[in-house]
Amino acid sequence: MKAKRIEGGTARGNDDLELQLSSLLDGEVDDATCRSLLERLRRDGEAGRNWELLNCVGDAMRSSDVASWHRPGFVLKVAAALEQEPTVLAPAALPRVGLRRWMLPGAGVAAAAAVLLAVGLPRLQSGAPVEVASTAPASLQVRAAAPAGQPEIERSPVLERYLAAHRELADPTVMPFSTPYVRTSGAILTQESR
Amino acid sequence: MRGAMSLRWLGAVAVLFACVSWAQDRAAEADARTPEQWLQLVQQSARRLDYSGTLIYQRGTETRMSKIVHVFDGKVAHERLQPLDGRQREFIRRADEVKCLVPDAKRVIVERKARPESFPALASASADELLRSYSVKNVGRERVGGFDCQVLEIQPKQNDRFGYRLWVDRASGLLLRSQTLGERGEVLEQMAFSDLRIGSVDREQLKPSWSTEGWQVDETAYKPVDLREQGWRLVPPAGFKPMYAVRRPMKDGPALQAVFSDGLASLSVFIEPAAAAGSRDSLPSAGPINAFARQVGDATVTVVGEVPFSTARSVAQAAERIGR
Numbered sequence: 001m002k003a004k005r006i007e008g009g010t011a012r013g014n015d016d017l018e019l020q021l022s023s024l025l026d027g028e029v030d031d032a033t034c035r036s037l038l039e040r041l042r043r044d045g046e047a048g049r050n051w052e053l054l055n056c057v058g059d060a061m062r063s064s065d066v067a068s069w070h071r072p073g074f075v076l077k078v079a080a081a082l083e084q085e086p087t088v089l090a091p092a093a094l095p096r097v098g099l100r101r102w103m104l105p106g107a108g109v110a111a112a113a114a115v116l117l118a119v120g121l122p123r124l125q126s127g128a129p130v131e132v133a134s135t136a137p138a139s140l141q142v143r144a145a146a147p148a149g150q151p152e153i154e155r156s157p158v159l160e161r162y163l164a165a166h167r168e169l170a171d172p173t174v175m176p177f178s179t180p181y182v183r184t185s186g187a188i189l190t191q192e193s194r
Numbered sequence: 195m196r197g198a199m200s201l202r203w204l205g206a207v208a209v210l211f212a213c214v215s216w217a218q219d220r221a222a223e224a225d226a227r228t229p230e231q232w233l234q235l236v237q238q239s240a241r242r243l244d245y246s247g248t249l250i251y252q253r254g255t256e257t258r259m260s261k262i263v264h265v266f267d268g269k270v271a272h273e274r275l276q277p278l279d280g281r282q283r284e285f286i287r288r289a290d291e292v293k294c295l296v297p298d299a300k301r302v303i304v305e306r307k308a309r310p311e312s313f314p315a316l317a318s319a320s321a322d323e324l325l326r327s328y329s330v331k332n333v334g335r336e337r338v339g340g341f342d343c344q345v346l347e348i349q350p351k352q353n354d355r356f357g358y359r360l361w362v363d364r365a366s367g368l369l370l371r372s373q374t375l376g377e378r379g380e381v382l383e384q385m386a387f388s389d390l391r392i393g394s395v396d397r398e399q400l401k402p403s404w405s406t407e408g409w410q411v412d413e414t415a416y417k418p419v420d421l422r423e424q425g426w427r428l429v430p431p432a433g434f435k436p437m438y439a440v441r442r443p444m445k446d447g448p449a450l451q452a453v454f455s456d457g458l459a460s461l462s463v464f465i466e467p468a469a470a471a472g473s474r475d476s477l478p479s480a481g482p483i484n485a486f487a488r489q490v491g492d493a494t495v496t497v498v499g500e501v502p503f504s505t506a507r508s509v510a511q512a513a514e515r516i517g518r
Contacts, residue, residue: 162498168305169453170460
């Protein structure tokens with residue numbers, strides 16, 4: 001489970017300190033290191049602020065909107081409280097969020113929220129698309145064929161060709177990127193049949 | 195000793211109090227979010243969160259499932275989409291490049307979106323712009339699969355486009371469920387996550403199911419064009435901005451494709467020599483996707499998009515040749 005355990009020794013340089021603090025937050029340091037870090041947090045204001053920042057980063061990363069309401073003043077207040085009493089920072093009392101992974105570029109979100117969504121998709125009433133009569137002579141009749149068994153898109157090689165081409169350049173800005181691909185996953189790709 | 199103990203308690207209480215007020219602040223923040231801020235959050239979260247799960251897509255009597263894995267590496271988004279129905283294929287995305295893997299044909303089709311330098315007109319739609327064509331309302335909170343969700347209703351100001359209902363996880367901002375609504379509020383299509391896992395995605399899951407060594411690789415070649423220089427004038431519905439105008443290969447030869455988007459819906463206009471487009475007897479509509487084709491002189495103009503049929507038709511009918 002643990003990637004590695006940080007063994008004792010004093011922190012050298014800010015990078016080392018940050019790594020050790022995030023290990024502390026993960027509960028991944030041995031007792032001696034824990035004690036020396038807590039001592040350092042008590043004495044060293046900079047280290048204390050780092051510690052608070054790490055906690056904030058963890059929260060901010062877990063929920064991307066947290067950052068938007070992050071208030072430095074609040075952090076300072078907590079930092080002040082914590083500097084008074086560093087022992088409340090015992091790692092066991094903190095949620096184990098694997099913060100260290102947050103700190104590394106490219107590391108994924110470690111706080112995993114595994115859930116099962118029971119999605120009750122209501123049966124849609126408008127099952128078959130509406131037939132549309134077109135009167136313009138040069139235009140094409142748009143009409144829904146709806147025999148069961150096969151997805152509609154697959155039944156229309158002409159339409160799916162355009163859909164595949166449309167999908168390539170249609171950027172959904174609010175919807176997730178995949179939306180057009182999920183929508184037309186069965187469409188023959190433009191070049192496929194060339 | 196005793197003094198030290200009470201100090202310790204004081205510290206603990208202070209932290210507890212801080213945590214509670216933090217949590218309250220956070221809930222209050224979610225409550226205070228305007229509909230536009232929710233939309234921005236949805237946009238950001240879809241890109242920046244790591245998640246994996248199964249997406250269910252439903253349109254009419256048709257249901258499709260796809261597995262999805264999404265990872266943001268700090269700079270770009272990576273995604274793997276595995277449709278679980280129909281023919282085997284996979285879509286592997288890195289930033290703006292999508293590789294479509296077709297194992298039956300042992301082919302990889304690379305779709306690379308041509309980006310801003312060649313398309314100065316391309317700007318991502320902001321929430322402000324969206325609000326010109328739609329009104330967005332918070333319509334309450336609902337629980338979806340254990341997630342506390344904000345429900346947003348997006349109504350078009352005119353009936354030339356569809357409406358949407360979105361369920362957004364209040365904690366993460368991830369869109370958990372979406373419906374596309376027709377003119378009478380009927381559901382044309384919907385998408386929802388089943389088994390969703392936010393965070394902690396193993397990057398191995400981004401790897402395709404097959405080794406593509408020795409597969410044929412094709413890349414779509416787009417060439418940016420100026421539609422006016424090509425002798426065409428297109429009139430998109432109000433609020434739809436030009437995104438791309440390109441010359442591109444289609445099945446039977448080169449075609450012009452112009453893409454317009456209002457930030458939620460998009461439509462493409464294809465212009466091909468009539469002979470290449472061939473005769474078509476029908477174009478079906480599929481849920482929110484409608485198409486309309488029309489002859490203009492010696493060309494066929496085909497409009498395809500997530501817009502009502504009448505909109506696709508009016509865009510096709512407004513297309514005209516202009517003197518060069």
